[in-house]
Amino acid sequence: MIAVKNISKAFGSLQVLDKISFDLKKGGIFAVLGPNGSGKTTFLKILLGMVLPDSGEIYYQDQPILQSHAYRKHIGYLPQIARFPDNLKVREIIHMIMDIREEPAHPEPLIELFKLDKFMDKKLGDLSGGTRQKVNIVLTFMFDTPVVVLDEPTAGLDPVSLIKLKDLLHQAKNQGKMILITSHIMSLVEELADEVIFLLEGKIYFQGTLSDLQSKTETRDLEHSIAAILEP
Numbered sequence: 001m002i003a004v005k006n007i008s009k010a011f012g013s014l015q016v017l018d019k020i021s022f023d024l025k026k027g028g029i030f031a032v033l034g035p036n037g038s039g040k041t042t043f044l045k046i047l048l049g050m051v052l053p054d055s056g057e058i059y060y061q062d063q064p065i066l067q068s069h070a071y072r073k074h075i076g077y078l079p080q081i082a083r084f085p086d087n088l089k090v091r092e093i094i095h096m097i098m099d100i101r102e103e104p105a106h107p108e109p110l111i112e113l114f115k116l117d118k119f120m121d122k123k124l125g126d127l128s129g130g131t132r133q134k135v136n137i138v139l140t141f142m143f144d145t146p147v148v149v150l151d152e153p154t155a156g157l158d159p160v161s162l163i164k165l166k167d168l169l170h171q172a173k174n175q176g177k178m179i180l181i182t183s184h185i186m187s188l189v190e191e192l193a194d195e196v197i198f199l200l201e202g203k204i205y206f207q208g209t210l211s212d213l214q215s216k217t218e219t220r221d222l223e224h225s226i227a228a229i230l231e232p
């Protein structure tokens with residue numbers, strides 16, 4: 001479904017990604033992990049066409065995509081920090097994004113799921129962080145995209161909403177979708193991820209299942225695997 005070949009990206013003298021390659025052939029939940037500043041967000045933004053790599057190629061359904069960004073309509077994206085004007089109402093931002101994308105959207109079940117009805121006429125700037133994040137989740141999942149990219153999606157969510165988000169992710173996976181997710185919450189990754197892509201010092205240090213990672217690092221859980229990699 002998505003393949004990248006020799007993707008590199010530097011910001012000035014900082015080489016964030018150094019000839020990264022992989023091939024994700026089928027749907028499932030892929031956790032992109034790595035310490036702060038290891039390039040996870042940069043990598044996801046390159047996949048989305050929001051950051052241009054210095055070199056390398058990206059393929060979606062076997063087609064190169066760096067020159068054509070039409071493929072982006074196949075991707076739902078929840079950014080780490082979503083920036084929308086504070087004076088927009090929840091109802092307005094939902095309609096605005098629907099108008100921009102010009103694709104069928106189904107926000108209603110999600111509004112109901114996250115109990116956002118009473119916030120529809122409130123301004124984004126007046127919402128709590130967690131409620132804002134629920135609005136962002138609605139904006140991401142209201143389109144039926146085969147690929148969903150989520151950068152730290154759990155930020156600010158209460159336990160009830162977190163369970164609902166996890167259900168949405170399981171549902172998406174069962175529909176054969178590809179989900180790429182970053183998170184620093186290892187228990188969440190352990191619960192959800194089929195595969196881990198671990199970025200370290202510009203390279204993919206590890207790609208595979210959680211149990212492969214645990215065997216490689218001879219540890220009992222993901223938190224200790226990561227600690228073993230970072231502080232051997």
Ligand SMILES: Nc1ncnc2c1ncn2[C@@H]1O[C@H](COP(=O)(O)OP(=O)(O)OP(=O)(O)O)[C@@H](O)[C@H]1O
Pocket residue numbers: 011014016034035036037038039040041042043
């Ligand atoms: N537009 C930019 N200009 C300059 N440097 C940038 C830019 N975007 C990212 N960087 C730098 O690239 C590095 C990787 O950043 P990135 O946000 O991809 O890391 P991350 O793994 O997502 O980090 P975190 O876990 O803290 O969210 C960081 O050192 C960051 O400061």
